[in-house]
Amino acid sequence: MTPTPPRRRTARGLVGGALTAGLLLTGCARRSGVDARADQYPYRAFCTSMSAMLPPEACEGGTDALRARLLDPRTRAALRATAEAPGPGTGVGLWREVHPEDLQILRHTDPSVTGRRLADVLAGREPWDALCELLVTDPQAYVVCHTMDEDDVRAIMADPLVAIGSDSDIPIGPNHPRTYGTFPTFLGGYVRDAGVVDLAEAIRKLTSATASRFGLSDRGWIGRGSVADLVLLDPARIGHAGTYEHPDLRPTGVTHVFLAGEQVIADGESTGERRGRMLRSERR
Incomplete structure (x- = not known):
């Protein structure tokens, strides 16, 4: 007997329906005074x-x-x-x-x-x-x-209320490529190559848009009084070649990274410094 596939809505229906419902709920929430926003990872599979x-x-x-x-x-x-x-x-x-x-x-x-x-x-x-x-x-x-529709991914991404987040697991064992390449994939594939948003808006989606949601007033921007969390990258080279079969590849185009002013990546290589720490909201 030939196996029969399960009934399903189309992929367009799955994500398109979720997008429509999400936009409606967000719109209703914002009209009622709730500052509703969202985040997204730049992939067509969850x-x-x-x-x-x-x-x-x-x-x-x-x-x-x-x-x-x-x-x-x-x-x-x-x-x-x-x-x-x-x-x-x-x-x-x-x-x-x-x-x-x-x-x-x-x-x-x-x-x-x-x-x-x-x-x-x-x-x-x-x-x-x-x-x-x-x-x-x-x-x-x-x-x-593998059920998402590319048009929906881009439509969600272009919305100014949507930030970029990895929703990733710890990098141990088999993993979704978002664990290793969310931000390089966004900057390379969707910003530089596809032009979904410009670079300035892309940086906002990766930094202050997220930091402000968590009440981290000294993160996500550069200036006096901010913490020096900095990434120096090459816009022409930024990207990630990881696949669902081989996700754990190093991204390209990331040259230097500083956490709280201490260099943790130099010329694309780890310095051995471990400066990450738990961040807590300043809101009370």
Whole structure:
């Protein structure tokens, strides 16, 4: 029997719908006096736990309860019906929004599936069954979902209320390339090459737009009274060649970095200085 893909909305519908809803909610919030803003990473794929594909009820009670549900044929079928139901807007998980070729396995205890798409590890199984069996083996598995639309990514990016943030994990083991290349990718691919925003606006999105949200009044700008957190870069070379298969590549075009006035990167190489520290808002 040929495996059948799950029902889903189009990728355009997934992100476009979220964008429209987000803009509407932000507009309503701002009209009511709430200073609502957002941030974004410059990629067309997001990263999350594989269990996020399931209806939330599947995960209630912890790992053992999840495994028991997925091992029971009737419960697994009932969860699939919920996950593929076209009506509900919430409480169904992300399964109906992806195709097997969209779902790339980022971390799993079985090394033979790590880095591969769900479509490539079906082995004759229905995609839903393959997903469930991967989760039974490793409930902590992580995936990258290639579902975003480039036009939406750029439209969100151009909005002056949207800053740039990595939403990244710690740089250990398999990772989304945003962990290593968010800011170089934005500056190289979207600012220099695509011209989504100009360089001055791009720098604001990377610095003061974020610092001000967190109440860090002495960060994100250069002048008397500010902390000397500085990056010297080459706009013609800035970028990141990392991929979803090989994300942990060094960015290009970053020459010098100073944290609180102390040089931590010199001519693209670490000086060995460790000057990072926890920052707390000055707001009370």
